[in-house]
Amino acid sequence: MTRKIFPTPEAALAGVLFDGMTIMSGGFGLAGNPDYLIPAIKATGVKDLTVISNNCGADGEGLWMLLNNGQIRKMVSSYVGENKLFEQLFMSGELELELNPQGTLAERIRAGGAGIPAFYTKTGVGTVVAEGKPTEVFDGETYVRELWLKADLSIVKAWKADPEGNLVYRKTARNFNPVMATAGKITIAEVEEIVEAGALGGDAIHTPGIYVDRVVKCPTDLKRIERLTTRPRPAKETI
Numbered sequence: 001m002t003r004k005i006f007p008t009p010e011a012a013l014a015g016v017l018f019d020g021m022t023i024m025s026g027g028f029g030l031a032g033n034p035d036y037l038i039p040a041i042k043a044t045g046v047k048d049l050t051v052i053s054n055n056c057g058a059d060g061e062g063l064w065m066l067l068n069n070g071q072i073r074k075m076v077s078s079y080v081g082e083n084k085l086f087e088q089l090f091m092s093g094e095l096e097l098e099l100n101p102q103g104t105l106a107e108r109i110r111a112g113g114a115g116i117p118a119f120y121t122k123t124g125v126g127t128v129v130a131e132g133k134p135t136e137v138f139d140g141e142t143y144v145r146e147l148w149l150k151a152d153l154s155i156v157k158a159w160k161a162d163p164e165g166n167l168v169y170r171k172t173a174r175n176f177n178p179v180m181a182t183a184g185k186i187t188i189a190e191v192e193e194i195v196e197a198g199a200l201g202g203d204a205i206h207t208p209g210i211y212v213d214r215v216v217k218c219p220t221d222l223k224r225i226e227r228l229t230t231r232p233r234p235a236k237e238t239i
Contacts, residue, residue, distance in 0.1 A: 009036045010040050013040055020049075021049060026177035027055075027173075027176065028055075028175040030062055033062045033157055038155070041155075051075055055080070056086045077100070078102040079102070112183035129144070133146070155188050161193075168200060188215075
């Protein structure tokens, strides 16, 4: 076992968590969520968390577990839908929320990983998003200044990893996970498969191992769908 490969989510999280910390959690809806690291965090009872994630899971799933357990103090997100508890806690004042346009959230995280303290964007100008933030005019257009986002811990979900922590994501999981992997002081990747060193082609690697501190292989049986919508199959034509 190499120094980056850990046997269980609990082992991968050992010595990392503390009350009041900031955690980035990858995923888009329920796709690309670190499904086994989240329950392991819940089991520790760590509290007063600030969590940066596109959304906060869905009813009964993902980050909802931490929310329901009273462990999250503040969410930095872009989407509240599909989570009645999230809405209820925010409306009652029990949960602090920093709501971002989705592209702005992604760029703030990318900026944190790239060491860029601030940037300007037109998104949100003239709305509540821009309240209290500096603005500048460039080429006759007003832009609002947004600050980087960084975290004490990033938990991400990838498809494959090698012993050096190089990561490859699959389809929708390649959303917030790659930028979050760069923006945490410590990054832990939950993966479906660990391959031998050199098995991942250089051009196929999405997150270089230099950003990844710990890797844990987890089962692949969780493929949840937030809202399943189907339609009847068309009747087969007969000749």
